Amino acid sequence: MKLTGAQIIMECLAREGVDTFFGYPGGANLPMYDTLVQYPQIRHVLVRHEQAAAHAADAYARVTGKAGVAWATSGPGATNLVTGIANAWMDSVPLVCITGSVVSWLIGRDGFQEADITGITIPITKHNALVLNVEDIAPTLREAFYIATTGRPGPVLVDIPRDIQQQTCEFDYPETVELRGYQPTTKGDPHEIKRAAALIAAAERPIVLAGHGVVISHAWDELVELAEKAQIPVITTVLGLGGFPGTHELFMGMPGMHGMYWNNQAISEADLIIALGMRFDDRVTGRLNDFAPKAKIVHVDIDPAEIGKNLPAAVPIVGDVKQVLIDLNREVAPVRHDAWRAWLSEEKASHPSIAIPDTEKVLPQYVIKSLYDASGADAYYVTGVGQHQMWAAQYFWVDKPNGFITSGGLGTMGFEIPAAIGAQFADPQATVWAICGDGGFQMTSQELATIAECELPIKLAIINNGYLGMVRQWQELFYKDNLSGVRMLQPDFVKLAEAYGLRGIRVSEKADVKSSIDAALAHPGPVLIEFQVEQHENTYPMVPPGASLQETVDSPYKADGVVVAPIASEVRP
Amino acid sequence: MPSRAQHHTIVALVEDKPGVLNRIASKWRQRGFNIESLAVGHSEIPGLSRMTFTVDGATHDVDQVTKQLYKVIEVVKITDITGEEIVARELALIRVATSVNNRTAVLEIAQVFRASVIDVAHDSLVLEVTGTEDKVEALYELLLPYGVKELVRTGRIAMTRGGAAQEPDDGSQRRYRSAGEGKAQVGSLL
Numbered sequence: 001m002k003l004t005g006a007q008i009i010m011e012c013l014a015r016e017g018v019d020t021f022f023g024y025p026g027g028a029n030l031p032m033y034d035t036l037v038q039y040p041q042i043r044h045v046l047v048r049h050e051q052a053a054a055h056a057a058d059a060y061a062r063v064t065g066k067a068g069v070a071w072a073t074s075g076p077g078a079t080n081l082v083t084g085i086a087n088a089w090m091d092s093v094p095l096v097c098i099t100g101s102v103v104s105w106l107i108g109r110d111g112f113q114e115a116d117i118t119g120i121t122i123p124i125t126k127h128n129a130l131v132l133n134v135e136d137i138a139p140t141l142r143e144a145f146y147i148a149t150t151g152r153p154g155p156v157l158v159d160i161p162r163d164i165q166q167q168t169c170e171f172d173y174p175e176t177v178e179l180r181g182y183q184p185t186t187k188g189d190p191h192e193i194k195r196a197a198a199l200i201a202a203a204e205r206p207i208v209l210a211g212h213g214v215v216i217s218h219a220w221d222e223l224v225e226l227a228e229k230a231q232i233p234v235i236t237t238v239l240g241l242g243g244f245p246g247t248h249e250l251f252m253g254m255p256g257m258h259g260m261y262w263n264n265q266a267i268s269e270a271d272l273i274i275a276l277g278m279r280f281d282d283r284v285t286g287r288l289n290d291f292a293p294k295a296k297i298v299h300v301d302i303d304p305a306e307i308g309k310n311l312p313a314a315v316p317i318v319g320d321v322k323q324v325l326i327d328l329n330r331e332v333a334p335v336r337h338d339a340w341r342a343w344l345s346e347e348k349a350s351h352p353s354i355a356i357p358d359t360e361k362v363l364p365q366y367v368i369k370s371l372y373d374a375s376g377a378d379a380y381y382v383t384g385v386g387q388h389q390m391w392a393a394q395y396f397w398v399d400k401p402n403g404f405i406t407s408g409g410l411g412t413m414g415f416e417i418p419a420a421i422g423a424q425f426a427d428p429q430a431t432v433w434a435i436c437g438d439g440g441f442q443m444t445s446q447e448l449a450t451i452a453e454c455e456l457p458i459k460l461a462i463i464n465n466g467y468l469g470m471v472r473q474w475q476e477l478f479y480k481d482n483l484s485g486v487r488m489l490q491p492d493f494v495k496l497a498e499a500y501g502l503r504g505i506r507v508s509e510k511a512d513v514k515s516s517i518d519a520a521l522a523h524p525g526p527v528l529i530e531f532q533v534e535q536h537e538n539t540y541p542m543v544p545p546g547a548s549l550q551e552t553v554d555s556p557y558k559a560d561g562v563v564v565a566p567i568a569s570e571v572r573p
Numbered sequence: 574m575p576s577r578a579q580h581h582t583i584v585a586l587v588e589d590k591p592g593v594l595n596r597i598a599s600k601w602r603q604r605g606f607n608i609e610s611l612a613v614g615h616s617e618i619p620g621l622s623r624m625t626f627t628v629d630g631a632t633h634d635v636d637q638v639t640k641q642l643y644k645v646i647e648v649v650k651i652t653d654i655t656g657e658e659i660v661a662r663e664l665a666l667i668r669v670a671t672s673v674n675n676r677t678a679v680l681e682i683a684q685v686f687r688a689s690v691i692d693v694a695h696d697s698l699v700l701e702v703t704g705t706e707d708k709v710e711a712l713y714e715l716l717l718p719y720g721v722k723e724l725v726r727t728g729r730i731a732m733t734r735g736g737a738a739q740e741p742d743d744g745s746q747r748r749y750r751s752a753g754e755g756k757a758q759v760g761s762l763l
Contacts, residue, residue: 118592119595122592122595122596122599123599123603126644126646127646130591130592147646179646180588180621180649181587181588181645181646181647181648181649182646303644304640304643305637305640305641305643305644308636309637309640
């Protein structure tokens with residue numbers, strides 16, 4: 001039986017196991033929306049802006065491990081996806097974006113709502129394609145899902161002109177994909193794995209640096225096995241959070257620009273770094289030349305281009321982290337590193353880094369810690385970008401595999417609300433906290449309408465300090481306190497929540513923090529809490545830009561709440 | 574890893590599909606490279622084209638782009654053959670202004686360079702020359718005083734010498750192999 005191009009798109013989604021996707025209609029994807037109603041088993045979520053469709057699909061993919069799907073129309077619809085696609089590209093998230101394109105005879109003629117979206121997205125997609133024959137839709141989408149989800153995952157965009165969506169042909173979904181130039185390596189070289197095991201056996205001061213690859217490949221059990229067997233402390237990057245149990249005695253938290261002081265010292269003292277599915281981002285390494293001066297590096301990554309990109313690896317292993325760890329764990333003999341761990345414990349005890357002083361002020365750290373204390377491993381925590389994100393990362397000592405969802409590489413403000421929507425659809429029974437900055441919140445707050453319409457019980461916490469806090473922090477420290485463009489007059493967030501049909505709570509007293517969180521968790525529907533926090537709090541520890549990890553400036557607080565140093569002068573160059 | 578800028582010759586075997594050149598050019602552009610020359614045409618394998626690039630850059634930087642290029646789905650194999658024994662040629666067409674008085678002199682120069690005359694007019698002739706860039710450059714320089722009205726060059730095309738010179742095993746090229754791990758093996762064609 002012949003099907004239309006639009007029906008073929010839906011058949012492909014069904015065969016790829018897509019049960020929920022996110023989109024926005026327009027002139028060039030009308031046939032797709034026309035066909036949608038014939039497939040009630042596939043849920044379409046109408047967002048309020050295409051960027052949100054991409055971010056929601058992104059978080060949906062992170063939680064489910066399947067490809068997230070986003071639809072948009074041509075022109076502005078497609079270009080609105082771009083930020084979301086770039087976000088997925090930087091964080092290696094499998095996304096299949098299907099855009100309607102202007103009718104094929106108008107392509108290249110500046111037709112109404114035409115944008116060369118395949119050209120635009122070349123640098124931010126793993127692959128993309130413009131489909132010009134209805135017969136090519138099925139194989140192209142089959143390839144799109146295959147490419148998006150295998151190897152190092154990433155976004156794929158398929159652009160389909162409206163007339164092609166309407167043409168008909170026999171539907172035949174290819175069983176296999178044959179791509180001459182694409183066969184990712186998943187199994188590590190046994191010779192290199194043996195060399196890695198030998199380095200681990202010989203190391204006195206080893207650490208694991210675990211990145212997003214651990215989460216993507218679901219290698220948490222294997223990582224725990226390695227860490228316990230060889231007694232290696234585990235540091236996770238911001239995207240690696242949730243890749244290792246937060247309450248495990250070997251878990252050390254995050255390194256880097258706003259990482260734990262002790263981790264940055266440990267990296268500088270280590271003689272072996274086992275880097276798993278991470279890419280030595282500048283926010284992790286600080287000044288590259290002084291990163292881990294005493295360490296040999298075992299670098300495991302599924303993307304060969306990551307190995308040697310920023311730092312040379314003594315042992316390069318191309319492969320899937322889980323697969324490599326299974327093989328490596330067989331080679332690793334039990335060993336202890338008591339002296340090293342004792343040194344690290346001492347560092348940790350003497351530099352509290354994330355101590356929260358006992359004050360009557362509503363400190364943002366206290367609010368975020370309270371969220372974790374109240375919801376623990378029962379929730380997903382989705383953040384935006386900025387100070388609140390770093391605090392959220394610093395205090396995420398939670399046993400929730402894959403529980404921390406954030407925009408790591410691209411640093412996209414406004415990620416939090418649509419991503420929380422995606423996470424909630426991916427795990428409808430779970431608690432989902434969107435931890436928002438007051439600035440980023442306003443970039444995608446239109447999605448409160450989606451939350452209300454879909455009756456999603458998302459809990460939103462706005463950490464409102466009335467500023468673009470991270471930018472202000474840099475202006476204070478590195479631009480001579482010249483605050484420019486960072487003070488924000490905010491709307492009444494509680495009224496805004498209520499206008500959309502959400503419950504709104506405002507908290508300005510410390511005494512109300514925990515009770516409001518409990519009230520939000522007890523409420524069956526969506527709740528927005530605006531926490532009016534101490535405005536001038538800054539995020540520490542901090543490695544000043546251009547400095548090395550050894551130069552980390554620790555938090556001004558001691559465990560007993562005493563402020564120990566006038567930080568600004570220390571951080572300023 | 575600082576290393577000095579060097580001329581690199583890179584050969585890519587790619588699927589013959591729309592947009593491939595754009596994707597490849599985009600990867601070079603992203604890292605700030607200027608492609609000095611580029612030649613593209615069908616290869617001996619149906620559906621695959623072969624590209625020859627020359628770029629200037631530090632070996633580490635070129636190496637990085639080469640690895641990135643492997644991530645282009647349509648790229649089947651890519652090799653930096655700079656350090657290898659290669660044969661490299663380009664072809665140029667040169668339109669030289671001539672008159673009755675100097676035509677013989679131009680033809681003599683052409684003969685020395687084994688360039689052939691492929692078009693003659695009253696006031697000009699077109700020479701076709703094949704060879705290394707240096708040879709083409711030398712001929713061009715000699716013709717300049719007569720007046721070069723038009724010059725078109727194909728850019729370098731290159732192959733490794735001998736039957737099995739494509740994969741030196743001294744370890745120096747290992748990075749390319751590991752970067753291409755998982756790429757289909759297409760005989761010993763590169």
